[in-house]
Amino acid sequence: MTLQFSLDTAAPETVDTACVLVGVYEHGVLTSAAAQLDSAAGGMLKRQVESGDISGKAGSSTLLFAPTGVAAKRVLVVGLGTQKSFDAARFQKVNLEAARALGRLPVADAVSYLTEVDVPGRDSAWRVRIAALASDHAAYRYTATFKPRDKNKQPELTALAFAANADAQVGLDQAVAIADGVRFARELANLPPNICNPAYIAAQAQAFADTQDKVSCKVLDHVEMEKLGFGSLLAVARGSINKPRLIALEYKGGNDGDKPYAFVGKGVTFDSGGISLKPGAGMEEMKFDMGGAAGVLGAFVAAVKMGLKLNLVCVVPSVENMPDGDSYRPSDVLTSLSGLTIEVLNTDAEGRLILCDALTWTAQNYQPKAMVDAATLTGACVVALGKHASGLMSKHDDLAAELLAAGEETLDRAWRLPLWDDYQTQLDSGFADVANIGGKSAGAITAACFLSRFTDGQRWAHLDIAGTAWDEGRKGLATGRPVALLAQWLLDRAG
Structure with a gap:
């Protein structure tokens, strides 16, 4: 099934979706979107970081269910690694791993705020394009020579939106x-x-x-x-x-x-x-x-x-x-x-x-x-x-x-x-x-x-x-x- 991509400019705590994705660096450093969610949820993310449940290790993920004050049904917190050494290759990796984690969840739609993460020397169109391509790669399933699966299976991810303004549309179209x-x-x-x-x-x-x-x-x-x-x-x-x-x-x-x-x-x-x-x-x-x-x-x-x-x-x-x-x-x-x-x-x-x-x-x-x-x-x-x-x-x-x-x-x-x-x-x-x-x-x-x-x-x-x-x-x-x-x-x- 082909993923449908779009852009979204809503605040992360207000977006009505099955799952919202935000990033956290190692040493408990929250991204802007993660900080907004944390504030709306009464400090829930920071408590998870302090308890060690959220490590921030690159590519790791932690799932939180329906935090109070957040419109999304789930929050997937994705580890970004150390902030000082974050680069283009790491950005691609975390988006790939995030999409793989999403693929294991019974969700049909999600909104990712990982595209707001700063990547030195790269603009929002580039970030959206790389994120979309990594997500599509992770979502690909080879089924041509398998017996058809039960149509009454759990939901699969079909729609993924990325947090970005209209300037990134060219990157999304290319992706x-x-x-x-x-x-x-x-x-x-x-x-x-x-x-x-x-x-x-x-x-x-x-x-x-x-x-x-x-x-x-x-x-x-x-x-x-x-x-x-x-x-x-x-x-x-x-x-x-x-x-x-x-x-x-x-x-x-x-x-x-x-x-x-x-x-x-x-x-x-x-x-x-x-x-x-x-x-x-x-x-x-x-x-x-x-x-x-x-x-x-x-x-x-x-x-x-x-x-x-x-x-x-x-x-x-x-x-x-x-x-x-x-x-x-x-x-x-x-x-x-x-x-x-x-x-x-x-x-x-x-x-x-x-x-x-x-x-x-x-x-x-x-x-x-x-x-x-x-x-x-x-x-x-x-x-x-x-x-x-x-x-x-x-x-x-x-x-x-x-x-x-x-x-x-x-x-x-x-x-x-x-x-x-x-x-x-x-x-x-x-x-x-x-x-x-x-x-x-x-x-x-x-x-x-x-x-x-x-x-x-x-x-x-x-x-x-x-x-x-x-x-x-x-x-x-x-x-x-x-x-x-x-x-x-x-x-x-x-x-």
Whole structure:
């Protein structure tokens, strides 16, 4: 169920809602809204603080029922941590934890005064946007492949208001659009591969285009791609009964004739590794190997919903990588769409083989202003950066700076790794123009170096989201990253 967001300017003690949220710092420091509630309730909050029931620890929460003098039925007191070190990341965390706590309560509506908390260097529109996105993220439930639940269950949170004046409306509007994109990405990535295959992604893209006046969708099947010369992409797809698709969404929000910005997303709907078969343990997580596709599609949805005044294209090469009698093999030499030949040293390095053809096709057909690809490309990037930062590689310092700044603004952060020509020699081959892997060292960088061979003359950047696209473990869900980062980058470009 989608959360409905709004703004509220009422005093916290007067708002008639199922639950009102206020913040308290450590050492008993009350926020302005908490102090107002405390005064109306005859010092109830201060007594709870003095007794130790309210600690103020960041992300903690304490529920109070119907205090006298307060119109709300419940008060959720959320810990903010130490006031001196409160920052943007802490603000996001406490709003996420507050929404999770709300989700455990039998309430249908709530009003949060956490957006009144001061965050150094951030205005109310930013605070509302981050709070709404964190709340929507916490409220998301994957239900597509579960038995339908009893409709007579307890109430669930459906409406959340944030304390802010009209100046914050722009932030709320952006949050609603970006949340739509994040949910689109998460739902697509969470679906199992027996449902979410290349044809399914194409159908979802087409269905979205059908609802939007300024959006069109083009889908190439394997026959059309073979005629065009997609030798690298088609080789990866050969082992699967699920045929590949190349999906291109176009949004014309700018002027006619303006070159578009371009996203390209890796859409491997299941990656067994092919003939270079992956170990069985954890292979179920390889349904998330289309996280790049999900991310760029989600960012495209967000841009359209925000009505950005620019032109945008989103290209998704989508395949399944499976072992079969017709699968491509280590030592095969492929001819890519660009004409460069590729020696296959490992069939589990398939993402770059579908991306290289997609990048070539995108550049040839759209001559974009800038092109950004997103891909769950390498385990090496996870080793280097963990689950917190996406890897960013580009030869264009200005483009890299733009993307890094967008990540800092949205807290969907990336970290730049080098893309020096020094690393290119690791891809030397005795049998083709380039090898598809560069050995054990600098794996994330050599993967980007491979892609750079197919982006000559393009203003291009690569995001490796292997560590950030989903949470670990058997119950880990897709995160929806890097939708927020890419949406912010486009917002900045649209002025």
